[in-house]
Structures are given as structure tokens and as C-alpha cells.
Amino acid sequence: GAGVSQSPSNKVTEKGKDVELRCDPISGHTALYWYRQSLGQGLEFLIYFQGNSAPDKSGLPSDRFSAERTGGSVSTLTIQRTQQEDSAVYLCASSAPAADTQYFGPGTRLTVL
Amino acid sequence: SQQGEEDPQALSIQEGENATMNCSYKTSINNLQWYRQNSGRGLVHLILIRSNEREKHSGRLRVTLDTSKKSSSLLITASRAADTASYFCATDPWGWGKLQFGAGTQVVVTP
Numbered sequence: 267g268a269g270v271s272q273s274p275s276n277k278v279t280e281k282g283k284d285v286e287l288r289c290d291p292i293s294g295h296t297a298l299y300w301y302r303q304s305l306g307q308g309l310e311f312l313i314y315f316q317g318n319s320a321p322d323k324s325g326l327p328s329d330r331f332s333a334e335r336t337g338g339s340v341s342t343l344t345i346q347r348t349q350q351e352d353s354a355v356y357l358c359a360s361s362a363p364a365a366d367t368q369y370f371g372p373g374t375r376l377t378v379l
Numbered sequence: 380s381q382q383g384e385e386d387p388q389a390l391s392i393q394e395g396e397n398a399t400m401n402c403s404y405k406t407s408i409n410n411l412q413w414y415r416q417n418s419g420r421g422l423v424h425l426i427l428i429r430s431n432e433r434e435k436h437s438g439r440l441r442v443t444l445d446t447s448k449k450s451s452s453l454l455i456t457a458s459r460a461a462d463t464a465s466y467f468c469a470t471d472p473w474g475w476g477k478l479q480f481g482a483g484t485q486v487v488v489t490p
Binding site (some may be wrong): 270297299301308309310311314316322324325355357359361366367368369370371372373 | 409410412414420421422423424427467469471475476477478479480481482483
């Protein structure tokens with residue numbers, strides 16, 4: 267079956283612009299996670315959605331970052347007023363109900379000029 | 380901040396040799412997972428070991444877990460060129476899936 271998909275695969279933007287990154291989880295997966303991978307910080311947890319519960323936003327680095335998950339499926343990560351330190355690969359993962367294994371998408375490489 | 384540290388940071392071996400990498404973590408865990416990443420993009424889940432398990436096998440992979448030392452090891456036997464990748468350990472301290480990753484070990488397998 268189809269895995270986790272993310273779009274765009276690459277995004278180049280200018281400092282100060284807003285960007286939206288999209289994640290399509292595996293069908294039927296109730297949990298969805300966003301992570302960020304950068305040279306300086308490694309892999310960091312950002313935000314977690316579980317079913318219809320309020321998301322766990324504890325990993326978001328600033329209030330410029332937000333995410334939503336519509337209809338319990340597709341998720342969008344929005345970064346407002348991008349900064350150069352936001353440059354990273356943004357990874358999305360999903361997992362099945364009551365399962366620990368996370369399935370990752372190919373990531374979106376964001377470059378802020 | 381990262382939960383774990385991995386050792387070594389880089390490993391270069393020849394095909395057919397075994398590769399061993401270690402992961403240490405800081406807090407108590409629910410489970411520990413190992414992932415592989417090729418070319419800096421998506422991660423592929425390799426194996427999960429729960430806190431009440433000490434050893435687990437999957438194909439050419441062997442994982443050990445020592446909760447008293449807060450450490451785990453991943454052994455890849457009879458390595459192949461296709462095993463060239465970065466390997467990350469990830470812990471789940473709370474059991475909610477908020478994975479905490481180590482810095483990774485970069486493995487290069489030469490033919």
C-alpha cells in the first residue's frame with residue numbers, strides 16, 4: 267500500500283515568507299508526528315496528533331510554527347516569517363492505532379535564503 | 380534536546396564484516412527503536428525492543444538492551460554495500476510516540 271507522502275519534496279523560500287508543508291499519512295493511521303532534522307540539532311520532535319485529541323505541541327520551537335490536521339488525515343505544518351535557522355528537512359510520520367512503529371515520509375527539504 | 384548518544388559517529392567496514400553501533404540514553408524508557416536513513420531523507424524502521432526485553436533478532440540485525448546501563452547496541456551481520464546509511468536509535472520515554480533520537484552512526488560498507 268501507499269506509504270506516508272510529503273509535499274513539496276524541496277522548498278526554497280526567502281527569509282520572512284510563510285511556507286506550508288503537507289503530509290499525507292498512511293490510511294487508517296490515527297497518530298501523526300512532525301519532526302525536524304537539521305545539522306545543528308539532529309532529529310527533533312515538533313508536534314503530535316492522536317485521533318481527535320488536542321495536539322501535543324510541546325516540541326514546536328516558536329510561535330511561528332503551527333500545524334493542523336484536517337479530518338484526522340492530512341496535516342499541514344505552517345512556518346510563518348521564515349528565518350534562516352528554519353532551514354532543515356521536515357519529516358512526517360504516522361502510526362497505526364496502539365502501535366509503536368512509526369512510518370516516515372521522504373521529508374521536505376526547506377531552504378530559507 | 381536529544382535523548383541519546385550514539386557511538387561511533389562513523390564506521391567504515393568491508394562487505395561481509397559485522398557492524399556494531401551503540402546507543403546510550405538518559406531517562407527510563409518504554410521502548411527503544413532503531414531506524415535507518417539513506418541520503419538524509421526518510422527514515423526506515425528496523426527493529427523495536429521493549430524495556431522488558433534484553434535481545435531481539437530480525438534477519439541480519441541483532442539488538443540488545445541493557446536498561447540498567449541505559450544502553451542498546453545494534454549489530455548488522457555479514458554487511459552489504461546496501462547497508463550503507465545512517466543509523467539512529469530512538470527512545471520513547473513516555474509511551475506516546477514522541478521519539479527522542481540519537482545523533483546517529485554513519486556506516487559505510489565498501490565492496
